[in-house]
Amino acid sequence: MFKEGWLHPETVPLVTAIYLASKSELQNSFRGKRFDKWRKKYGNGKFVERFHGTTRLCKVGDSGSELWRCGQAGCYLCSILRTSFDVGKANSKGMFGKGIYTTRASSTNIYTNSNTLSENRAILICRVVANRPERLSKADNEKNGVRAGFNSVEGLTKSDGGGLNYPETVVYWNNAIVPVGLVVYRERSTWQAIKATVGQLLDS
Numbered sequence: 001m002f003k004e005g006w007l008h009p010e011t012v013p014l015v016t017a018i019y020l021a022s023k024s025e026l027q028n029s030f031r032g033k034r035f036d037k038w039r040k041k042y043g044n045g046k047f048v049e050r051f052h053g054t055t056r057l058c059k060v061g062d063s064g065s066e067l068w069r070c071g072q073a074g075c076y077l078c079s080i081l082r083t084s085f086d087v088g089k090a091n092s093k094g095m096f097g098k099g100i101y102t103t104r105a106s107s108t109n110i111y112t113n114s115n116t117l118s119e120n121r122a123i124l125i126c127r128v129v130a131n132r133p134e135r136l137s138k139a140d141n142e143k144n145g146v147r148a149g150f151n152s153v154e155g156l157t158k159s160d161g162g163g164l165n166y167p168e169t170v171v172y173w174n175n176a177i178v179p180v181g182l183v184v185y186r187e188r189s190t191w192q193a194i195k196a197t198v199g200q201l202l203d204s
Contacts, residue, residue: 001125002183005051005106007166010189013107016120017061017184031084031178035127038175042151043129050102050169052124052179053109054080061122061184077122085177096136096153097143099170100177102128108166109187125181128152130169137162145172152176 006013026032039047056077058070069078076089085100092098106123113121130152137156146153153170156162171177 001049002051002106002123002185005104007105008107011107011187012189013185013187015183015185017063018181019061019067019184020125020181021179026178026180034175035129035178038173039127039129042176043131046129046131047127048130048169049180050104050126050128050130051106051108051183052080052100052102052126052177054124055114056118056122057114059118059120061182062118062120067182077124080124080179081182084179085174087172087174093141094170095139095141095164096155096168096170097141097172099143099153099172100174102126102130102169102171102177103167104169105166106183119186120184121187122182122184124179125183126177126179128169128171129176130154130171133169139163 002013002015027036039045054076055074057072057075058078059065060067060069060078060081067081069081072078087098087100090098090100094101109121109123132150133152133154134146134150135154135156143153151171155164155168155170157164157167
């Protein structure tokens with residue numbers, strides 16, 4: 001899923017770790033239970049999987065740190081890992097209003113590492129109740145919900161008549177999304193990756 005969602009051909013990812021919540025852990029957690037109720041009520045029991053990149057100030061997910069979560073107020077990644085999402089803390093100037101933004105494109109990762117001490121980036125895997133999206137082609141910065149019959153917003157890409165380079169899915173309720181995994185990776189230019197591959201072949 002992560003590799004299929006990598007849409008930036010000028011770079012390639014090297015995955016160093018993947019952490020996933022088990023089915024029992026998710027079912028027995030508070031955040032898992034509330035998501036399950038929301039999914040059944042507003043998604044006909046269905047959900048989609050999307051990525052969410054956010055500010056990371058520590059080495060959570062790195063070897064030696066694993067899922068140790070820091071207490072820094074500005075490390076939004078650790079805050080989400082501790083307590084899940086909070087739409088009240090969302091950016092009020094988002095293209096589709098104050099909501100929780102996710103994407104199928106794993107390479108749209110400009111926020112996935114703000115810590116220069118770590119070589120790695122980290123991005124969340126989320127389950128989202130977004131099987132009935134309201135498809136929007138234009139920005140609506142004042143939006144804070146969806147019209148009747150929908151449970152999410154899908155921002156259309158330029159190829160579909162919208163204004164986005166890469167797809168976005170937005171929900172406006174904490175219960176509509178739950179983090180279920182974390183992908184930790186390094187990013188290299190395509191040329192660096194080719195050189196490394198050739199070097200490995202020559203060594204073998």
